[in-house]
Amino acid sequence: MRIPCPICGERDRREFYYQGDAxxxxxxxxxxxxxxxxxxxxxxxxxxxxxxxxWHHEAGCSNWxxxxxxxxxxxxxxAELASxxxxxxx
Amino acid sequence: xRLSDYGQIDRGNAVSFRFDGKTxxxxxxxxxASALLANDVRLVARSFKYxxxxxxxxxxxxxxxxxxxxxxxxxxxxxxxxxVQEIYNGFEANSQxxxxxxxxxLLSVNDxxxxxxxxxxxxxxxxxxxxxWEKLYEPVIxxxxxxxxxxxxxxxxxxxxxxxxxxxxxxxxxxxxxxxxYQLAQTGLDVILADEDFRMGGRLNSEADQIGGKPAAxxxxxxxxxxxxxxxxxxxxxxTVTGAYxxxxxxxxxxxxxxxxxxxxxxxxxxxxxxxxxxxxLAAGALERTIGYANNDRPGIMQAGAVRSYLHRYGVATxxxxxxxxxxxxxxxxxxxxxxxxxxxAAYVDAxxxxxxxxxxxxxxxxHVTDTKGRLGLSSVQIxxxxxxxxxxxxxxxxxxxxxxxxHMTCHMNGRPTxxxxxxxxxxxxxxxxxxxxxxxAAGHMSTAACFESAQYIAARVAGDLGKATPSDPLPTAxxxxxxxxxxxxxxxxARAWLDYQNDVTVKDIKQAAQExxxxxxxxxxxxxxxxxxxxxxxxxxxxxxxxxxxxGRGIPETGTTTFRPPYSPVAIxxxxxEARGMGFAPERFTTAHAVAKEMAAPMIEAGLWYRPSYFxxxxxxxxxxxCDREVLMVRENVGVCDVSTLGKIDIQGKDAAKLLDFxxxxxxxxxxxxxxxxxxxLREDGHVMDDGTTARLGETTM
Numbered sequence: 001m002r003i004p005c006p007i008c009g010e011r012d013r014r015e016f017y018y019q020g021d022a023x024x025x026x027x028x029x030x031x032x033x034x035x036x037x038x039x040x041x042x043x044x045x046x047x048x049x050x051x052x053x054x055w056h057h058e059a060g061c062s063n064w065x066x067x068x069x070x071x072x073x074x075x076x077x078x079a080e081l082a083s084x085x086x087x088x089x090x
Numbered sequence: 091x092r093l094s095d096y097g098q099i100d101r102g103n104a105v106s107f108r109f110d111g112k113t114x115x116x117x118x119x120x121x122x123a124s125a126l127l128a129n130d131v132r133l134v135a136r137s138f139k140y141x142x143x144x145x146x147x148x149x150x151x152x153x154x155x156x157x158x159x160x161x162x163x164x165x166x167x168x169x170x171x172x173x174v175q176e177i178y179n180g181f182e183a184n185s186q187x188x189x190x191x192x193x194x195x196l197l198s199v200n201d202x203x204x205x206x207x208x209x210x211x212x213x214x215x216x217x218x219x220x221x222x223w224e225k226l227y228e229p230v231i232x233x234x235x236x237x238x239x240x241x242x243x244x245x246x247x248x249x250x251x252x253x254x255x256x257x258x259x260x261x262x263x264x265x266x267x268x269x270x271x272y273q274l275a276q277t278g279l280d281v282i283l284a285d286e287d288f289r290m291g292g293r294l295n296s297e298a299d300q301i302g303g304k305p306a307a308x309x310x311x312x313x314x315x316x317x318x319x320x321x322x323x324x325x326x327x328x329x330t331v332t333g334a335y336x337x338x339x340x341x342x343x344x345x346x347x348x349x350x351x352x353x354x355x356x357x358x359x360x361x362x363x364x365x366x367x368x369x370x371x372l373a374a375g376a377l378e379r380t381i382g383y384a385n386n387d388r389p390g391i392m393q394a395g396a397v398r399s400y401l402h403r404y405g406v407a408t409x410x411x412x413x414x415x416x417x418x419x420x421x422x423x424x425x426x427x428x429x430x431x432x433x434x435x436a437a438y439v440d441a442x443x444x445x446x447x448x449x450x451x452x453x454x455x456x457x458h459v460t461d462t463k464g465r466l467g468l469s470s471v472q473i474x475x476x477x478x479x480x481x482x483x484x485x486x487x488x489x490x491x492x493x494x495x496x497x498h499m500t501c502h503m504n505g506r507p508t509x510x511x512x513x514x515x516x517x518x519x520x521x522x523x524x525x526x527x528x529x530x531x532a533a534g535h536m537s538t539a540a541c542f543e544s545a546q547y548i549a550a551r552v553a554g555d556l557g558k559a560t561p562s563d564p565l566p567t568a569x570x571x572x573x574x575x576x577x578x579x580x581x582x583x584x585a586r587a588w589l590d591y592q593n594d595v596t597v598k599d600i601k602q603a604a605q606e607x608x609x610x611x612x613x614x615x616x617x618x619x620x621x622x623x624x625x626x627x628x629x630x631x632x633x634x635x636x637x638x639x640x641x642x643g644r645g646i647p648e649t650g651t652t653t654f655r656p657p658y659s660p661v662a663i664x665x666x667x668x669e670a671r672g673m674g675f676a677p678e679r680f681t682t683a684h685a686v687a688k689e690m691a692a693p694m695i696e697a698g699l700w701y702r703p704s705y706f707x708x709x710x711x712x713x714x715x716x717x718c719d720r721e722v723l724m725v726r727e728n729v730g731v732c733d734v735s736t737l738g739k740i741d742i743q744g745k746d747a748a749k750l751l752d753f754x755x756x757x758x759x760x761x762x763x764x765x766x767x768x769x770x771x772x773l774r775e776d777g778h779v780m781d782d783g784t785t786a787r788l789g790e791t792t793m
Contacts (some may be wrong), residue, residue: 002337003367012366041776074336
């Protein structure tokens, strides 16, 4: 598996540390209520298809990335800086 | 027997080696198999289950029979295929799975008990009492049915892991692979050409063909020399590409120093490569298959293509009187080439009644080999020819059941091959591996000219895809013979006929599996162990599933193949581990106070890779509890010093430094005074404890 880091270029996945679903970028408001927080903390989609997750380029530029990939074909569709993705959400 | 006018061996470099304690002579460029055959050694192994005498079947990595142990002591290397192992001065190998000797193996009694040892016998026989399985049955079976053994000592050889990157990886250096690599290299693309053999050229080194008016092997050597001169080409011999993985990544194992007598030192024994390629061209060729008939496993019975390999490449006649048996035009080549070399061809037996062939040796059309004789080596062949039976004296029987394109790599990402009626074989399904194209006989092209043509076509497309101009060399002229074949998987008969030589699976076992309702190809495989040995059934799987298809009344495409998984051929776990063992796996990290702590006899505790003193015992203390009680009391009543310099340190700076710590810790840090230290506890968002630590405030905005 190869991840196209926006800073370093395409690299072997062994350079990266996998964190989990990119959902972590959408933390609910502290007052959002138990149901929303429960959903955020415990419930994850398990899609057969496109998914986004957070990877840390541990042995590279040390940036956090949002990697989009297909769980069926194992194709890596792209990677963006997590800071950029978060910035665009604001 | 060695022939003087044949072979690509280096006759100026004689080599002396030992097999089962006896000294033999060979040449540089010989494999153990070719050197043994040159010395008329036919018996080289015992089979796995029945301990049947076995010889050399093939001339490549697909070998199921000729499995030996190389070297001794800590360097002892079991289950090495004699057909790929090169010999050198001082080389030593021993046969395995026999006692007391290869010729007189006591466990060949298993062969007499064959009626009780058919498919699934251990599932039925060793059921009760349950506790006996682990303690009695399994150890006994394992001892009786065996492969070679390790020395039992730690491995002293070095192994390496390495990475390579290229535009195009060409897998296999036969006619198609060489031509594709040569065309692509001329466009300036970075090309890696990998081949499992120590001499590139594939079948070109094993046939009497002419390419562009030159002997095929010379033509191949010229192309290899040209590629070798190019800076954008990396030639990797003795390198088996073992698997295709996601994103254009390929695994490959390079046997770096298996062919040297001074192994060790700076040179690793093997290197495991991860090769990343924008595109790949699979030119893995084809593997010949056998035919089932009674006693088809005797030493001296070989694949027809292998007999040509030993003749043309190694200058070895595999017998004095040879019978050739086949169901396709390719088998006839063996009879023709042997006859031209002055070896007596006792009979050419073709299963096809209408085979259009001629030769100055006895030819039997529409005939079958039905049985063979010879206890430790072939002595005669029984054939049936339109109801007439003949017994023909022979010391070698060359057999061709047709050729299977080497589709393995195209199936590593869940692809399934497609059945092709014309060549009676499975061929790769297009697009099975993203970025990989298949050329040559691996794609089902059965003549050399067709191999070149497919290589040219694919090279042009790959070059175009990578933004390069189309290479424009004219195609080399080569044979374009037809490949006519009529399916023949097994000759009818009651006696045992072998399919999987290594695991001793017979035609009867396959039929029995079907009768006992193990009708799925995957169930048949596991019930009979067909294709589950180290050769993975490379020359027998297709025949086995064809017989299963016949028995169950389904077609071959409906029956399908079992799953091809990496690695293509066996890879030592040590090669994948590389340097990551012992200190290379877990280095020891010592603090600056380590020597002092050792001097004070402090027991060490591992914290990650660090070694930290657990406590400091004082004179007269006999248990850890006494030391710890004293140390705790000291800290409670006075003061103690703890060296936590091994822990990670994080420097947090900025106006929100304290705010960040308030967020990630359960307790407050914004109230911490400058120059003070506070302990804190970190929780995950779901409330589980994640970590703890101490934080010092160095300034208003520095923690």
